[in-house]
Amino acid sequence: MSNEAVAELNQDIDLDQVDSIIEPYLGKKEMVIPILQKVQEHFGYLPRPVMEHISRRMHIPLSRLYGVTTFYAQFKLKPRGRNIIRVCKGTACHIQGSPKISERIEEILDVESGETTDDLRFTLEEVACIGCCALAPVIMVNDDPHGRLTPDKVKDILDGYE
């Protein structure tokens, strides 16, 4: 997604909702990770204006906040698509051919891992073992696992998500 598109999305953010999330944690700096997790759960990512707001309310320098968010893979600084594809990059899946699955998805959607399609339909991400190695290689689309994949099955699966 382009930076302009992100900026446009960021305009509509309601900071009051951020306040109600932060409220119970005011003054507890060690709770910054749970706060960010809750805020991300709400917005789907961590918009810049929200980060600035948290920094002011919690009295934590913005640079430290970004230090924490960039350290942990869970935090996303850009908006994500309506459907999240997570390709398992665990060992069992790797050995059973997950790189070939990733390649096929990247070809079809024309994005690389970590990116979102321009129409916001898909975001492509990676995940480590999701606990169904018996069905490797596995991808999750939103909350649905799809196992025992071969590259030729990918297209039909993606077609099932709007």
Added chain:
Amino acid sequence: MYEKHIMICGATGCLSSGSNQIAETLKEELEKQGVIDKYRLVMGGCPGFCEVGPIIVIYPDEVFYCRLKPKDMAELVEQHLIGGEIVERLLYKGPDVDAPARFYDTIPFYSKQKFNVLRNSGVIDPESIDEYIMRGGYRALRRALQMDSQAICDEVKDAGLRGRGGAGFPTGVKWGFTNKAPGPKKYIVCNADEGDPGAFMDRSILEGDPHAILEGMLIAGKACGADEGYIYCRAEYPLAIRRLKTAIQQAEEYGLLGSNILDSGFNFKMNIKEGAGAFVCGEETALLASIEGKRGMPRPRPPFPAQVGVFGKPTTINNVETLANIPLIVKEGGAAEYAKVGTEGSKGTKVFALAGKVRNTGLVEVPMGITIEEIIFDVGGGIQGGREFKAVQAGGPSGGCIPHDLINLPIDYDSLTKAGAIMGSGGLVVMDDRTCMVDLAKYFLSFTQKESCGKCTPCREGTKRMLEILERITEGEGKPEDLDTLDSLAHSIKDSSLCGLGQTCPNPVLTTIRYFRHEYEEHINEGYCRSGICKPLFQYLIDQDNCTGCRACVRVCPVEAIKGEKKEPHEIIQELCTRCGSCIEKCRQDCILITRVGSEADVSN
């Protein structure tokens, strides 16, 4: 009273093979027959044999049904539940049994296993504290509360339990350190960060038997003089977190958590912290920093967490599986019983996530000291498709690979370390002749390189250099001196890194070079990847003598690179082929061959 309990596996593996639909159809069928009140339906933890999911086990009959489909439910209800006759068609069948097998003891996958840690998983309802208590739960806690702290530490030491989180440090000794540390405020931390990207044992324990972890932590609390605990769990395990929360709430209601537990004067408060996806946070000092809301960076030890831990207080950190062992040891007569299983230096059992190219994949718990051969061929049923066993990777990105030649190696802490691998968390990934060892080393290193926290230069820069070299080799640009360079980089990273991540991350590279040097040399000197993984280093050819012209491969080729007349041998147009691998998966005749670049159609290599 229910006539029967129906345990449906509700863990991730079976969910993805459709256990939710199974549960729904089963419910509908029971309602249709008007018998739903007679049965208790539970979506339980993983009974281990994920390969053959979805699975239903019916108690008290102890009948194990597998590979179920929604349409099988009507028969199951009518014939078994109502009619009392086993539905033979839905029992386990496989090349390793003569007749359909009815239960655990007759299915080879289970016959060499021993359930300590997984004793309740898939047997009880993980959301019911009563069922946990009925199976003897919280009895060890009751006993511990009447014991002296040091006496508990000593029992755990005598049982011979070593930490299951990786390093294998004796748990009773560790507890003793925290117990002796001065100060009134101490903590117990459960490490449920499970970062090994090929393992899910801890997750299964948390999801299948959450009270065992609480009980283990409470006993640890009593033994160490701690009154507060943190469970640091990966946020990617939402079900585990939900089950833990339920368990904590139930334990509080039963007076097993909180103040004056069971009238003993002992208090304990339990907290859950969600991790946020950084492998290095599994390292104990990084985990402490993360609990405090900081970037999860390791720090030098000493001081050890037993002296200076969470919020500066003495802290014991234990792995999930370590803690799940505790109730078994601390129960009446448990320590002696426990020490009977295993080897001299490694007592008890170990849970492994058995995956990769093995026929029976899933979660297995075996006595320490079992050999690689027994795990892979007896429990695991051998290699998929009858291919050739090449190696097994133990211990994830910190571990190493063990080649076919060492098939008789017993699995215990010391033997694995001697072979260059480690017990690690318990991932066991089996590889066959279609797995490229150079690619495997590259895979693990790219994982650790990304996860390095960047604090020490050798770990940060050294892994980058090593990765670049491995990438070059897999792209066909390897140089003869690369192996020596890799070796010396690996040793300097091991020797000068601050934490276990850096100290162990070269292991996969070192062990693959040690045992599969010829594969590296083949890549570098001959430009050939015999396993058909490194794309520039092989090509696919169709065996002209065996191709039946069935066109299965043509239909899946995304670039129309396969041509030929129907019922005549086909050919691959090398200029078009992207080596996507779709065709080789589809060919039933096994006649798509992996050959050296430039080979001709009649050369099979």
